[in-house]
Amino acid sequence: MTTIQPNQPQTIRSPSFDQLAMGLSGLCAVHCLATSVLVALAASAGGLLVNPIVHEIGLVFAILLGAVSLGRGMIEHGYMMPVSIGALGLGVMAGAISLPHDGSGETLFTLIGIGLLALGHDLNRRAAR
Numbered sequence: 001m002t003t004i005q006p007n008q009p010q011t012i013r014s015p016s017f018d019q020l021a022m023g024l025s026g027l028c029a030v031h032c033l034a035t036s037v038l039v040a041l042a043a044s045a046g047g048l049l050v051n052p053i054v055h056e057i058g059l060v061f062a063i064l065l066g067a068v069s070l071g072r073g074m075i076e077h078g079y080m081m082p083v084s085i086g087a088l089g090l091g092v093m094a095g096a097i098s099l100p101h102d103g104s105g106e107t108l109f110t111l112i113g114i115g116l117l118a119l120g121h122d123l124n125r126r127a128a129r
Helices: 017-041 041-050 051-079 081-096 107-128
Strands: none
Touching: 017 051, 017 107, 051 081, 051 107, 081 107
């Protein structure tokens, strides 16, 4: 039987880079799906969201945040799997950005890349425990 010790200090953990990156991946997925829906509903509103610069800037942020958090995690815990999966996800996202914005698979490949990147960050977060 275990007893709970009174006045035991509680640790409050700040969000890690991996949690921040997973949140960014979720926002990217929402953006991607919302853009597809908006393009289907209203071409004028969708035109702003499918501007290539939005995707290019988002990909740059994803690469930078991925390199920092996944790289730092690999140095701390020594596991290559999170970095490998995250890098694959970034590569799929980078490949998707080169596809035409006409529904020819760009959304599907972007979402696959986002999922792989988020999985890499989740594995990285779990390995750091």
